[in-house]
Amino acid sequence: MISVQGLTKTYGGFTAVDNVSFECRPGAVTGFLGPNGAGKSTAMRVMAGLTPATSGSARVGGALYRDIPNPGTQVGVLLDASAQHAGRTGREILTLSALTMGLPMSRVDEMLALVSLTPAESKRRVKNYSLGMRQRLGIANALLGDPKILILDEPANGLDPAGIHWMRILLREYANRGGTVLLSSHLLHEIEVIADEIIVIGHGKIVAQGTKAELLQTAGTFVKAGDASALANALTAAGITAGPSGDGGLRTETDPATVGKAAAAAGVALVELRPAEGAGLEEMFLELTSDTQREAVTAEGATA
Ligand SMILES: Nc1ncnc2c1ncn2[C@@H]1O[C@H](COP(=O)(O)OP(=O)(O)OP(=O)(O)O)[C@@H](O)[C@H]1O
Ligand SMILES: [Mg+2]
Structure with missing residues (x-):
């Protein structure tokens, strides 16, 4: 201990x-x-x-x-x-x-x-x-x-x-x-x-x-469909907020099961559905440290 x-x-x-x-x-x-x-x-x-x-x-x-x-x-x-x-x-x-x-x-x-x-x-x-x-x-x-x-x-x-x-x-x-x-x-x-x-x-x-599980849980979901706009519409219709992710898919804070159900309900075929682990944790890391990084930049700017 x-x-x-x-x-x-x-x-x-x-x-x-x-x-x-x-x-x-x-x-x-x-x-x-x-x-x-x-x-x-x-x-x-x-x-x-x-x-x-x-x-x-x-x-x-x-x-x-x-x-x-x-x-x-x-x-x-x-x-x-x-x-x-x-x-x-x-x-x-x-x-x-x-x-x-x-x-x-x-x-x-x-x-x-x-x-x-x-x-x-x-x-x-x-x-x-x-x-x-x-x-x-x-x-x-x-x-x-x-x-x-x-x-x-x-x-x-x-x-x-x-x-x-x-x-x-x-x-x-x-x-x-x-x-x-x-x-x-x-x-x-x-x-x-x-x-x-x-x-x-x-x-x-x-x-x-x-x-690790707790911290990853907050990372949300990565989802991708062949028809990207149909997927975006399906999520919007289900009240799920999602934004574009790097490789043609969408990222949302909602959990994978809920996202999968919303896509299925709208008849949208998915090609990928998974916890947004890597990117999510990375985003969290950057987000959590961004205040301190801004402070560091400001401090440098002030002394320059
Ligand atoms: N002996 C010291 N005198 C003055 N400042 C120090 C001293 N040791 C560390 N610091 C400062 O304390 C801060 C934290 O340093 P530390 O080495 O603990 O960081 P770290 O998290 O291990 O970073 P890294 O990932 O680069 O190893 C830094 O700003 C460093 O300059
Ligand atoms: Mg160190």
């Missing part, structure tokens, strides 16, 4: 994280979604005890990170995968972590195998790693102490599609075993495929939170 309550972090007069509260439950992958500069890394740094909160608190497994004895065995943290010691090999980094945590050396090889870093790669210096290899090493490091909680900042950064698929399975199985996962991303699609619960942050404030 991760419990963040009224967390605020200011730098001078600037508020990076503004009265943020949320919980991440065991057995679920929680996605922390927000545009660049939203405050995700700052909030995660407070959770991992790397920077003090200005006010409020972040508890991991019921305690403040700094009060946890041997924290690596309770909470696995991956903040900046590129911040690992560049002159050491991957194997050395994991070995040092294992020594610090008092773990058997066999864990190092287990973790290297888990993240698919080959023995040859593990003996290469980290400065010669690709970004994806660094992320894998960082994930291995976070999992080394077999913690019950994972805090991962942009772990999918630099992973190829196969790597993202691998990570999704890894985190899913980890959560199914009762683990708690918080992972951040500025990319909607990554959060959409990996997370069960989503917290959206913009300009330091939480702008939406809920299960």
